[in-house]
Amino acid sequence: MQKFLFLLLTLVLLGPLGIDLYLPAIPAISRGLDSSESVIQSSISLFILVLGLGQLLAGPLVDRYGRRPMAIAGILLYMIGVSVAATSVNAAMFMASRVVQSLGVCCTSVVLFSSVRDRLSGDDAARAFGFLNGTLNIVPALAPLIGGLIAQYYGWRAPFWALLGYTTVTLLLVLAFLPETRPAHTRQVGSLPLRQYWRILSDSNFLIFALVNAGAMGMALTYVSLAPNVLMTTGGLSPLQFSLVFGANGFWIMLMSYIANRIIRKVGRPVCLAAGGVFMLLGGTALYTGIAFLPAQTQLETWVYMLPVASACTGLAFVIGPATSYALEPYSSEAGIASALVGFVQMAGGAGLGLLAMALPMQPKACLGVVMLTAFVLAWSAKRRSKKLKTILTAHS
Known part of the structure; x- marks a missing residue:
């Protein structure tokens, strides 16, 4: 079970990394894209808004197609979003990348909550959710400092390339080790x-x-x-x-x-x-x-x-x-x-x-x-x- 939770941890980190890693680089991003700093800052609110609404779409898809396929789909979306962010030439392109990235997190977030519920219940489930929530707090503890150092030495695009590398490793781990946990009696729906x-x-x-x-x-x-x-x-x-x-x-x-x-x-x-x-x-x-x-x-x-x-x-x-x-x-x-x-x-x-x-x-x-x-x-x-x-x-x- 510890290996299973560690694998889910790699998924849960995608969300906070997508927010915290580039925070110190926001002024540099606004200059690089010839945009105002307030516009780039609003990408955080956009990310959270899409994350909240998108899970309503991801939920039935996770029940319909399974936990593993939707985890893979979410990671691929995330990788596309990160790549677009790293190659953005204007603010509109950057904001669009944040939407795609957030849609990927919608899938992985629902997958990890569903997978814990599939495997555990009661106090054991509470401990698993608490572990995942507690461990992900290392991201706001370290990510801004790490992202700031990367951006300082290699430019504002570098944190996104680093995030692409992490996501690639996560994809390989999911492909190799994430089991399908969806119960056979799961109700499936064809529409929202x-x-x-x-x-x-x-x-x-x-x-x-x-x-x-x-x-x-x-x-x-x-x-x-x-x-x-x-x-x-x-x-x-x-x-x-x-x-x-x-x-x-x-x-x-x-x-x-x-x-x-x-x-x-x-x-x-x-x-x-x-x-x-x-x-x-x-x-x-x-x-x-x-x-x-x-x-x-x-x-x-x-x-x-x-x-x-x-x-x-x-x-x-x-x-x-x-x-x-x-x-x-x-x-x-x-x-x-x-x-x-x-x-x-x-x-x-x-x-x-x-x-x-x-x-x-x-x-x-x-x-x-x-x-x-x-x-x-x-x-x-x-x-x-x-x-x-x-x-x-x-x-x-």
Whole structure:
């Protein structure tokens, strides 16, 4: 099973690598393509938007054609997108490459969620989802620094060529070792399964647990979006100092995910959901406490922002695995479609929550605090629902 999870890890890394590796090169890309920096920056939002919507299309395809063929198709799409990005001559070509690349990630994301659900359930599935989520946080920890160094010495196109090399290795590993895990009883549909989507979304249990992921993703996206302003523009950190602080938080999430995975069998998923919610609450409360009571100069200190962020990221590490496993547990015969909906709710809901909070007439720290407290409410609601599910299962056993 460890080899299987490692293989899925190579797939899950495609998403964050597609976002984080070229972040330091954005100014150079805008100059090289004779475009504004804001246009190139918008490629990140475009990537996430396509990733959220595209999974609705990828879900039924994964159930219809199988996990392995769709993983291969997704990787090939990704390779095409990366190649177009590396050879772009204008902004329009670059933006189109990001769409193709994101469509590839749609396929691989649904495949990995479905494959875990095919092989595992309950606490074991929660631990697997937590492992994948925790390990991928090494990407935002290291990718911007690595991408920046590559771009500095070899130009802004070089990070995309490096990413093409990684994707080629991933394709070879998938061709050699990824098994087909789709169960024989999987329901297959011939067109976009709107009725199935609506039926699953109408399941209050599914929606409550999927929204936990949306809250966690909203917190992460809001933090990432506001961090440059809070830490560099206002806080005065240099780009290198910012990269080190940003990277340290990525390693922190990875450590917390490891700890959560180690204890989930001992304490159970409901306790992990509750603990994650409390850490979100502590993070949001700490931000507002700093705004209200700390001197203006002290509020500029890095720790005033990053300690609450670290608390909320600990909450993220504790809730993602249990929430995902609870959401997918009843849908073994349509895991692809259910996985696609989890991804859609997580990406679209998280992006919407983050954008809504950042549009509020508040200072950046207060906006992030709103998202943290919302994530707490969602996690605590899921914890209460998980206890009801346990009572129902016990009564039927």
